[in-house]
Amino acid sequence: MAATTVYKEPAPIMDRENPLESMMSRFNIAAEILGLDDSTYNVLKAPDKQVIVNIPVTMDNGKVRVFEGYRVVHNTILGPSKGGIRYDMNVHIDEVKALAAWMTWKCAVVDIPYGGAKGGIICDPTAMSPGEIERLTRGYTLAMKDVFGPDRDIPAPDMGTGPREMAWLMDEFSKTVGATSPAVVTGKPLVMGGSLGRTEATGRGVMVSALAAMSKLGMKPEESSAVVQGFGNVGSWAAKLLAEKGVKIKGVSDISGAYWNDNGINIDEAIAYKNVHNGRLEGYTGATLMNADELLLADVDVLVPAAVEDVITEHNAHDIKAKLIVEGANGPTSASADPIINEKGIMVVPDILANSGGVTVSYFEWVQNRLGYKWSEDMVIERAERIMTDAFEKVYATSQKYNVPMRIAAYVVAIDKVAQTYKFRGGF
Numbered sequence: 001m002a003a004t005t006v007y008k009e010p011a012p013i014m015d016r017e018n019p020l021e022s023m024m025s026r027f028n029i030a031a032e033i034l035g036l037d038d039s040t041y042n043v044l045k046a047p048d049k050q051v052i053v054n055i056p057v058t059m060d061n062g063k064v065r066v067f068e069g070y071r072v073v074h075n076t077i078l079g080p081s082k083g084g085i086r087y088d089m090n091v092h093i094d095e096v097k098a099l100a101a102w103m104t105w106k107c108a109v110v111d112i113p114y115g116g117a118k119g120g121i122i123c124d125p126t127a128m129s130p131g132e133i134e135r136l137t138r139g140y141t142l143a144m145k146d147v148f149g150p151d152r153d154i155p156a157p158d159m160g161t162g163p164r165e166m167a168w169l170m171d172e173f174s175k176t177v178g179a180t181s182p183a184v185v186t187g188k189p190l191v192m193g194g195s196l197g198r199t200e201a202t203g204r205g206v207m208v209s210a211l212a213a214m215s216k217l218g219m220k221p222e223e224s225s226a227v228v229q230g231f232g233n234v235g236s237w238a239a240k241l242l243a244e245k246g247v248k249i250k251g252v253s254d255i256s257g258a259y260w261n262d263n264g265i266n267i268d269e270a271i272a273y274k275n276v277h278n279g280r281l282e283g284y285t286g287a288t289l290m291n292a293d294e295l296l297l298a299d300v301d302v303l304v305p306a307a308v309e310d311v312i313t314e315h316n317a318h319d320i321k322a323k324l325i326v327e328g329a330n331g332p333t334s335a336s337a338d339p340i341i342n343e344k345g346i347m348v349v350p351d352i353l354a355n356s357g358g359v360t361v362s363y364f365e366w367v368q369n370r371l372g373y374k375w376s377e378d379m380v381i382e383r384a385e386r387i388m389t390d391a392f393e394k395v396y397a398t399s400q401k402y403n404v405p406m407r408i409a410a411y412v413v414a415i416d417k418v419a420q421t422y423k424f425r426g427g428f
């Protein structure tokens with residue numbers, strides 16, 4: 001029987017740059033370029049739905065702890081909303097709102113039939129047992145049972161979550177509807193309807209868009225170097241696949257610190273190391289420790305931020321030496337850094353394009369679940385690469401047409417698609 005003492009995680013205050021403000025300032029620029037009408041602007045600037053829940057979880061010590069969880073549905077004009085679930089102590093409602101809007105723009109950029117959503121729970125999964133995380137995930141799913149659904153809102157992994165959590169979510173949701181419902185969530189384990197190629201899809205998309213950008217800039221992969229911030233799902237796969245294309249990955253980092261090897265880090269070895277060291281590079285001897293802030297300013301050709309938001313700001317953008325930034329993370333560059341980066345002539349492949357490989361293969365997973373059919377890995381890779389390459393070219397052409405950076409061009413492409421759909425569908 002659970003003890004009666006109830007703890008509640010304090011909701012963190014937003015004591016950092018606000019990603020929602022960064023998202024809105026880019027949205028405003030693109031809306032102006034498009035001459036977006038006031039009605040569509042007002043509908044798109046705020047989310048359709050914000051759900052906040054308290055999830056009581058019996059911890060292993062028998063006490064009940066209450067966690068705050070969110071799901072924000074930004075927009076569904078293009079289809080059911082889609083977006084990951086984040087487990088992290090820094091989750092904040094404004095951050096979730098920004099992440100949800102980015103999902104709307106991302107799905108529109110790659111032209112897949114989804115709207116945008118995002119979820120999060122304020123928790124530290126690294127300090128919880130698997131049993132506690134399972135109870136938390138099931139509690140969150142139950143609380144969100146009327147939000148989620150294969151035709152309504154389809155979650156996926158994000159920071160701090162992966163196939164294991166998606167399996168629990170699918171199972172709990174299936175119980176509430178009384179039927180196995182694989183298409184309610186993507187990023188599931190392969191044995192229960194996950195898609196081949198989903199785990200590495202976001203990192204693969206980062207590699208594909210990096211190579212597309214390098215080709216525009218006349219950079220040869222085998223003569224180029226890069227650093228990657230974040231060595232989780234996105235960062236480690238991006239590093240591995242870029243290295244396979246000949247890019248020398250001189251530095252990588254995770255929450256434990258930054259690691260440098262001027263001759264190139266052996267990425268397979270680093271991944272093998274973190275896999276048996278609790279997901280972290282701490283103690284890795286194939287590279288030397290360096291200052292984590294300095295990693296972003298390293299003298300390399302390509303910078304891949306693949307961890308958290310707002311790591312490139314007005315305070316460090318002046319000192320970035322890379323010629324190309326490929327955003328694996330969502331929102332790694334704050335709007336305050338944009339003019340500095342543009343002034344320096346650095347090309348940025350923005351998050352809503354660069355990391356869209358994940359949601360693209362999630363879409364394939366959902367299609368396969370609905371068909372009750374499994375695609376080969378080659379088919380997944382070939383189709384995802386085609387979608388990403390087409391999206392890159394479309395955004396590049398738009399940036400040339402309006403003479404704007406790739407980030408603004410990506411917002412223009414996305415908002416234009418959403419606005420055109422509103423014109424046909426009406427509804428307000």
Ligand SMILES: NC(=O)C1=CN([C@@H]2O[C@H](COP(=O)(O)OP(=O)(O)OC[C@H]3O[C@@H](n4cnc5c(N)ncnc54)[C@H](O)[C@@H]3O)[C@@H](O)[C@H]2O)C=CC1
Nearest residue numbers: 158159160202230231232233234254255307329330355358
């Ligand atoms: N998993 C996915 O399919 C997708 C993820 N993303 C975005 O990519 C980013 C990373 O997500 P995942 O790789 O899935 O998360 P993850 O939880 O697998 O890995 C996060 C990594 O970042 C590191 N990290 C955390 N804070 C850091 C800091 N301050 N400095 C350096 N490293 C730090 C962690 O140690 C870990 O290596 C997030 O912004 C997420 O929203 C975007 C699209 C899809």
Ligand SMILES: O=C(O)CCC(=O)C(=O)O
Nearest residue numbers: 083084156158358359362
């Ligand atoms: O795979 C998905 O559905 C969404 C992944 C995600 O959360 C993201 O792209 O930021």
